Amino acid sequence: MKYKEQLNKHICPKIHHLKEFLYNFIGYDQQWRASTRSFGKNSKSLADQITEKDLIEEMVNPNKSLKKLLDASGGDLSAVKPFLPALMISLKTNTRDKSKIQFKHTGEFCFDFDKFKDTEEAIFWMEKVFEATENIKPYLSFISSRGKGFKIFCKVDTSDKDFKNDFKSEDPDVVKKHHKTWYEGARKELIKNFPPLEDKFDKSTNDSTRLTYIPFVADEENRLKYKPKRISNYASIVNQEKELAHQKLKNDIAKHQKEINQIMKEQGISSQEEAYYIFEKKKIIPFDLESETEKFEKVIEYLEELSNQDSVVARFVSEHFDDYGTLQKLSWVLYGVFGELAIDNLLKLVPEGSNKKDENHNDYRWTVRSKDDYSAKELKSMTPAPFYYIVRKLEEVDDFIYQNFGMSTTDKTEIKLLSDYYDTYISHLNLEAEGSENADTSEFLDDITKYIEKKKIRLPLIEELETINPEFTLGPNDYLDKNVMHDLFQNKYTDKKIFHLRSQCGK
Numbered sequence: 001m002k003y004k005e006q007l008n009k010h011i012c013p014k015i016h017h018l019k020e021f022l023y024n025f026i027g028y029d030q031q032w033r034a035s036t037r038s039f040g041k042n043s044k045s046l047a048d049q050i051t052e053k054d055l056i057e058e059m060v061n062p063n064k065s066l067k068k069l070l071d072a073s074g075g076d077l078s079a080v081k082p083f084l085p086a087l088m089i090s091l092k093t094n095t096r097d098k099s100k101i102q103f104k105h106t107g108e109f110c111f112d113f114d115k116f117k118d119t120e121e122a123i124f125w126m127e128k129v130f131e132a133t134e135n136i137k138p139y140l141s142f143i144s145s146r147g148k149g150f151k152i153f154c155k156v157d158t159s160d161k162d163f164k165n166d167f168k169s170e171d172p173d174v175v176k177k178h179h180k181t182w183y184e185g186a187r188k189e190l191i192k193n194f195p196p197l198e199d200k201f202d203k204s205t206n207d208s209t210r211l212t213y214i215p216f217v218a219d220e221e222n223r224l225k226y227k228p229k230r231i232s233n234y235a236s237i238v239n240q241e242k243e244l245a246h247q248k249l250k251n252d253i254a255k256h257q258k259e260i261n262q263i264m265k266e267q268g269i270s271s272q273e274e275a276y277y278i279f280e281k282k283k284i285i286p287f288d289l290e291s292e293t294e295k296f297e298k299v300i301e302y303l304e305e306l307s308n309q310d311s312v313v314a315r316f317v318s319e320h321f322d323d324y325g326t327l328q329k330l331s332w333v334l335y336g337v338f339g340e341l342a343i344d345n346l347l348k349l350v351p352e353g354s355n356k357k358d359e360n361h362n363d364y365r366w367t368v369r370s371k372d373d374y375s376a377k378e379l380k381s382m383t384p385a386p387f388y389y390i391v392r393k394l395e396e397v398d399d400f401i402y403q404n405f406g407m408s409t410t411d412k413t414e415i416k417l418l419s420d421y422y423d424t425y426i427s428h429l430n431l432e433a434e435g436s437e438n439a440d441t442s443e444f445l446d447d448i449t450k451y452i453e454k455k456k457i458r459l460p461l462i463e464e465l466e467t468i469n470p471e472f473t474l475g476p477n478d479y480l481d482k483n484v485m486h487d488l489f490q491n492k493y494t495d496k497k498i499f500h501l502r503s504q505c506g507k
Contacts, residue, residue, distance in 0.1 A: 047094045052140070055087070056226060059142065059217045066216035077145055084145065086211035089153060090179060096209060103175040103208070105167045107158035107234075109183055110212050111190070112202035114149030123222055125197060126150040130225045133193045135233035136186050143223040145215040149200075154186065156234035163234045166372070169365050171328060174373040178238075179208040185237035242372065249273060249376065266416055280380035287383070288416070293338060295405045296384055299391060300345045302400050307349075313394060320390055321349040327356055327366040329386065335369040336382035343367050421447045 050058075058064045066085070073080040089110050093102040113129075116122040122143055129152055130141045138152040156163060166178040183206045191198045204210065217224045253260055253276045263275040263282075267290045274289070281287045306313040320326050327346065334342035347357060347367070355361040371379070392398045425444030432439035478484045 044097055045095070047088070049094070050087075052226075052228060055214070056140075056224070058085070059214060060220045060224065062218075066214065070216055081145065081213070084213045084215070086213050088209065088211055090208040090210075091175075096211075101172075101209065103170050103172045105158075105170075105175055105179065105208070106155075107163060108153060108155045109179075109186065109232075110205050110210065111152045111154070111183075111187070112144075112149065112205045112212070113151075113197060113200045114144065114202055115200055116148045119143060119147035122148055122150050125194070125200070126152070126225070128194060129190065129197070132230070133189050135236050136189055137230040137232045138225075139227050139230040141225045142215065142217055145213055149202075151212055154232040155230075156182070156232050160234050162238060165370075166238070169368040169373070171332065171365075171373075173332060173378075176208055177373060177375060180206050181241050182234060182237050185241040186232070189237065245376070249276070252276065266420060277376075277379045281383075284381060285383065289337075291405075292384060293341065295401070296334075296338065296342075296387070297345060298404065299388075299397065299401060300348055303391060303394075303397065304348055306394075306396060310396075313396070316394060317349055318351050321346070322351050322354045322356060324356060324363050324366060326390070330390075331366050331369060333382050333386050334384060336374055336379055337384055339371070340369075343369060417451070418448075421451070 058066055061067070069080050069083060070077070088096070089108045090106055091102065092104040092106050095101055113122075113125065116125065126141050126143065129150075130138050132138065136154060138154050140153040141150060143150050158164070166181075167175060169175075187201060187203070187206075191201070205212075253272050256276070256279060259279055260272055260275045263269065263278055264272070267275070267278065267288060269275045269278070269289060278287055278289055303313070303317060307317045308314075327350070331343055331346060334346065338345075350357045355363045356366065358364055388401070392401065421444055424447070425441065428439050428441050428443060432441060474484070
């Protein structure tokens with residue numbers, strides 16, 4: 001009776017079993033015309049697991065819930081779409097709650113094609129795609145709810161060593177990355193074999209947490225295909241994508257070979273790839289791997305000593321470094337910066353006897369890292385900042401860092417750079433004294449001149465500012481006068497989109 005008015009809008013006179021309808025379809029208290037995210041990313045709702053056999057039975061049996069739901073709306077799909085069941089095929093989890101979702105990959109993927117002119121065209125292309133390609137062997141395919149698109153499901157061999165290696169950590173970032181890698185490779189192969197489908201591809205299905213609405217399929221013969229034993233190739237697709245990414249990286253390195261060689265020389269790095277990521281990182285922040293590594297190791301060592309001497313510090317370290325979530329997040333970031341060295345040092349802070357230190361325990365997964373788990377963008381941007389955010393909460397550690405590493409990374413980098421310039425100059429002086437034709441003492445002056453010119457660009461000299469005549473001046477109170485500032489921005493300079501202001505000191 002409470003919802004009589006709303007029920008009258010939703011229920012057709014044909015429906016006799018009102019209680020059954022209410023129980024199955026209106027169990028979303030006060031969610032009439034509910035958002036299509038009723039089982040959304042912020043929902044606390046839990047999902048049920050369903051077998052492939054039961055799923056297909058739900059889709060094709062007219063006596064099951066899907067058909068009843070459509071009958072209840074008089075065939076109006078728009079009215080009931082929010083209540084259609086949805087499937088998350090790629091993750092073995094029962095929630096989309098960010099704090100609880102599990103990233104255990106099922107080895108299954110969904111591809112969505114839509115925007116066909118009618119059902120006939122959608123069926124034509126579904127049958128084409130279901131014929132399979134070299135590596136993509138769909139095992140289930142069906143026409144979508146509205147009839148102008150289709151879904152295909154693929155599964156790979158989860159015992160494949162490449163698959164097991166890529167998805168063994170079950171970390172969200174790692175799972176999402178490898179999911180997208182295979183998905184993108186599969187997408188390319190499908191488009192290569194079926195070029196007209198390129199603009200029909202819904203790329204948003206590359207999200208491993210994506211939900212797929214399940215339709216009622218009345219015409220099972222034409223609108224649904226199922227070959228459960230079909231397995232798509234995992235390794236071939238992924239290796240092709242990794243090779244493409246590696247080739248792109250080699251090309252990017254070649255474009256900046258001189259700068260990368262300089263970084264390798266300055267920071268004692270043997271890997272061109274590591275040097276390239278530092279080169280890219282330095283575009284955003286000053287970064288010196290050698291000094292950052294020294295700082296990281298010394299802070300870990302100091303924390304170990306403090307823990308042995310102070311019970312308060314020991315509790316702090318145990319609280320943070322015996323927590324799986326914290327270790328998982330820190331190892332992700334720090335491995336991206338330091339590689340295996342990061343894991344080795346974090347293990348020093350994990351309390352003895354902890355299962356986070358036991359190689360045979362599931363919680364040891366936080367140590368499982370590989371550079372293949374990261375995108376190039378992530379490797380370019382990662383810094384050790386999250387680690388220092390935690391440990392600097394201890395005053396002793398904060399003081400230790402300030403006293404021993406007060407000099408900024410920028411300062412250290414520039415000192416090393418100038419030192420290298422000077423070493424080159426001395427070596428040429430020695431060559432000159434020996435009468436060598438290879439002596440070039442002017443190189444030092446050239447390098448220093450370039451260095452100073454760069455400084456001038458970064459920080460304009462004060463003399464330059466003093467030669468600039470202002471178009472107007474503001475009195476001390478003008479800045480606080482709303483009318484004055486409104487006139488300035490809205491009338492006098494209404495055509496200006498960006499204002500660049502510099503203080504008298506030029507900084």
